[in-house]
Amino acid sequence: MIVAERKPLDEIAEMIAPFRKVAVIGCRSCVAICLAGGEKEVNMLVSAMKLKNRNEGREQEFDGFVLERQCEKEWVKEVEDRILASDIVLSMSCSLGAQTVGDMYPHKIVVPGLNTKMFGVPEEQGVWSEKCLGCGDCMISTTGGICPIARCAKSMLNGPCGGSSDGHCEVNLDIECAWYAIHERLKLQGRLDLMETVRPPKDWVPSHSGGRRVLVREDAKLTQHQKRGEEVVE
Amino acid sequence: MKGRIQVVMCRLCSTGGGVLDVDALLRIASDAPNVGAAVVVDRLCDKATVASLAAQAKDKEVDRVLLLTCPKNEVSPFVYQTFVKKARINEFLIDSIDLNNEVVLPHRDDAQGAQAKAEGRLLSSISRMARLQPLERKTDEMRTKNxxxxxxxxxxxxxxxxxxxxxxxxxxxxxxxxxxxxxxxxxxxxxxxxxxxxxxxxxxxxxxxxxxxxxxxxxxxxxxxGDWSDARGPLADKCRDAKPLYRLRQAVDEDRVPTGTVVIVDTPDPKGTRTKVQDYAWDEALDCAMDIKRKSPSTEVYLVFQEMRVSGMREIAYKEAADLAVRFIRYDRKNPPRLTAKDSGRLELTDLAQGEAVALPFDVLAYASIAAxxxxxxxxxxxxxxxxxxxxxxxxxxxxxxxxxxxxxxxxxxxxxxxxxxxxxxxxxxxxxxxxxxxxxxxxxEYGGSVAETDAEKCSACLTCVRTCPYEAPFIGAAGKAEIRLQMCQGCGMCVGICPSKAIDLHHYTDEQIAAETTTYLRGDF
CATH class of the missing domain: 3.50.50.60 (FAD/NAD(P)-binding domain)
Known part of the structure; x- marks a missing residue:
């Protein structure tokens, strides 16, 4: 899922300082699950801002609520009144939600309350780790199911490098060396020959390096008839 | 729905020995919204008194009771039972507050402060109480009697x-x-x-x-x-011959009584972080000291301690030990005993009773520590x-x-x-x-009562509650949403606090109920 973290209170306060009516919009999906922008976090932020404003003698009105998924227009549309009634929108979702609201209401100023961090896996309560960069061409079938693009600091295709020591990465000794992990996994599976296979340079075009990606699935798109809610005409 | 409350004050347990103005509290309670009756009784834990209170509750058609009395877990169960049986009050709609410990003790020298706090506490409890719902207790058959x-x-x-x-x-x-x-x-x-x-x-x-x-x-x-511990702390580390008390005791029991000066200190670790001396260790230390003196009167025995406690009739051992010329030195917590140098055989400390620094030469150093x-x-x-x-x-x-x-x-x-x-x-x-x-x-x-309940509509099945609950009560049900196994729920509220979607409520401690209590206490300034 997408993992995000709330921005420091001072930074949030500064972004919304010039505005009186603030709509604080959370999201019940990824950012709720990673404890950053769900209903509880929205309520807590509103309370914290009220306290801060009182201490600093500022007056602002807050309207805090959460959407099922802020990255989907239908859900955003449901709260259009409350968005339009505000002077500024503080989005407590990942950047996708903030941009969805911003794109739908271009006259509204939408600011992010969270920093979107990564595609992460909850390892335990309160710990998330990055395991995918969304390169667009998954290769983990050849690396024992462990992604070296995301989990190796150098995104090496043929590792490990000389900085691997005792299974740790020289960049940060708290991080495990992805290629060490790959070696151990392949050994366990009796597929160590894959370590010897040279992986040719990767085509990075399907990744972000090829520019902004837009995925179009013709098979999934609705026909003109379906869009109007009419029956499918063969 | 808001209920009608009967407020009962126990003069014995809720006045703090006359610090609080009970009549003023009574007036405030009577004027508060949702209060059907407010009374003061001399002693709540008196059967006749409770019976008449229950009769009054029935008379005034109240459906919940707020007791101002001793700590919650000290109220006699029959008080609750009487209200339940005689006045048909839901057992979860009887609550109590303990003004003595909550209000009087922290404001011992400030009667005014105590009174103001007591009034706030009373009103805030009334406002929470009015919002409570009756709860049910359910029963399950036991499968075995093992x-x-x-x-x-x-x-x-x-x-x-x-x-x-x-x-x-x-x-x-x-x-x-x-x-x-x-x-x-x-x-x-x-x-x-x-x-x-x-x-x-x-x-x-x-x-x-x-x-x-x-x-x-x-x-x-x-x-x-539990057992004696061989754990050594900083003090014992500096003294090669230091030994745990139980070893000294063994030696004395086997008539290998040490001569010279014996010092028994309370803990090997002055910060008390690693091991802690328990009351039982003092029983042993006293016995050991007296045995040494009885077997070898010329041996000097010192008990060096920060706090010494033995319970019940064992206190007489203090006097017996003193009669046998066992010496007690209570040291200053800020200045715990330490050796003048490694293996020096001299203990430096501040004697609290004398208020002066003492250097104590010793031949045997024993420390008392019992680990769990x-x-x-x-x-x-x-x-x-x-x-x-x-x-x-x-x-x-x-x-x-x-x-x-x-x-x-x-x-x-x-x-x-x-x-x-x-x-x-x-x-x-x-x-x-x-x-x-x-x-x-x-x-x-029996189970149920003040337990957690999930709201499927709000739940995002994020598993946070499942991971958090120490009792494995929450699970993801057939509908793909979190549910609570009521038999397992202990009503601790951890899942409620951590749920990112605010999809869990703890009965009787909902946000609304807690907010009502807090807001009233702060007089709406929230």
Whole structure:
């Protein structure tokens, strides 16, 4: 899922300082699950801002609520009144939600309350780790199911490098060396020959390096008839 | 829906010995919204008084009762029972506040402050109380009447004996292979691996020798015991010959009585972080000091301590020891005893009574430290019962449940809590055995009341509650949303606090109810 973290209170306060009516919009999906922008976090932020404003003698009105998924227009549309009634929108979702609201209401100023961090896996309560960069061409079938693009600091295709020591990465000794992990996994599976296979340079075009990606699935798109809610005409 | 409240003040327990103005509190309560009746009684825990209060409750058609009395776990159960039986009040709509401890004690020299706080506390409780809903208690049949005792030591055997005497099938788990004579089944070389199920219908997974088996039981007694520790702290580290008290005791028992000067200090670790001296260690230290003096009157014995406590009639030992010329030195916590140099044989400390620094030369240095049983951690994890910071199993309230853990059906006795003398361990073992037998003998378990409930609409099935709950109560149900197994829920509120979607409420502690209480206390300034 997408993992995000709330921005420091001072930074949030500064972004919304010039505005009186603030709509604080959370999201019940990824950012709720990673404890950053769900209903509880929205309520807590509103309370914290009220306290801060009182201490600093500022007056602002807050309207805090959460959407099922802020990255989907239908859900955003449901709260259009409350968005339009505000002077500024503080989005407590990942950047996708903030941009969805911003794109739908271009006259509204939408600011992010969270920093979107990564595609992460909850390892335990309160710990998330990055395991995918969304390169667009998954290769983990050849690396024992462990992604070296995301989990190796150098995104090496043929590792490990000389900085691997005792299974740790020289960049940060708290991080495990992805290629060490790959070696151990392949050994366990009796597929160590894959370590010897040279992986040719990767085509990075399907990744972000090829520019902004837009995925179009013709098979999934609705026909003109379906869009109007009419029956499918063969 | 808001209910009508009967406010009852106990003059004996809620006035702080005349510090609080009860009449003013009574006026405030009477004028408060949702209060149907407000009365002061001389002593709440008097049967006739409670009966008349219950009659009044019925008369005035109130449906909930707020008691201003002693601490919640000290209110006699019959007070609650009378209101439930005679006035048909829902048992979860009777609540109490303890003004003595909450208000009077912290404001001992400030009657005005105490009164203001008491008024706030009263009004805030009334406003929360008015928003409570009646709750239900449900019952389950117990599948067995087994009582499992963990540990075949002094207290464990007493407990098993009591349970067996009451006709219950007892199983004793003993970690060693030693032969134990006890009623019921004894499983040598066995330990608890994990536990499933809920109160009254626990299923223990037990490892006995090479085998693993499941054992259903209705009640469990934890009697794991404790032992002397060889732990050395900074003080002992600086003195090669320092020895634990029990070693000194062994030597004295074997008539190898030390000569010269013997110093017994309370802890090997001045910060008290690693081991802690318990009251029982002082029993031993006093006995040991007196034995030394009796066997070798010319040996000087000093007891150096920060705080010394022995309980009950044992206090007479202080005088006996003093008569035998055992010397007591109480040191200053800020200036704990230390050696002048490594292996110097001189202890430096500040004597609190004299208010001066003392340098104490010694020939033998003994330290008293008793560590909790290290097995407690694994057992507490398996049974999901809390431990105290010292590593002992924590019991419930001293008044209402001195041998009960917070989990229903699980009892604890003897040195499993903290080190105890043999007689105390025996007494607790008996108590725990009787309690376990009563619990298991009832054949029915109760659950429900102030427990958590999920809102499927808000739940995003994020698993946070499932991961957080110490009792494995939440699970993701067939609908793909979190649900609570009510039998497992202990009403601790952890899932409620952590749920990112605010999809869980704890009955009687909902946001609205807590907010009403807080807002009223702060006089709306929130």
């Amino acid at each position: 009582v499992v005792v963990i540990g075949a030591g002094i207290s464990g055997l007493e407990a098993a004996g009591q349970a067996a005497q009451r006709g219950l099938h007892t199983v004793i788990l003993e970690k060693t292979g030693r032969e134990v004579k006890a009623p019921g089944v004894v499983m040598p070389e066995s330990k608890v691996v994990s536990m499933k199920g809920e109160a009254g219908n626990y299923v223990l997974t037990i490892e006995a020798g090479q085998k693993r088996e499941n054992l259903e039981c209705a009640a469990i007694v934890v009697a794991t015991g 049983n290290p097995d407690n951690v694994a057992i507490a994890n398996a049974l999901r019962i809390p431990l105290s910071p010292d590593g002992g199993v924590r019991r419930g309230s001293m008044q209402r449940g001195p041998v009960a853990t917070p989990r229903p059906g699980i009892f604890v006795c003897g040195s499993a809590m903290f080190p105890k003398s043999e007689s105390a361990a025996r007494a607790e073992g008996r108590a725990a055995g009787i309690m376990a037998a009563q619990y298991a003998g009832a054949g029915k378990t």
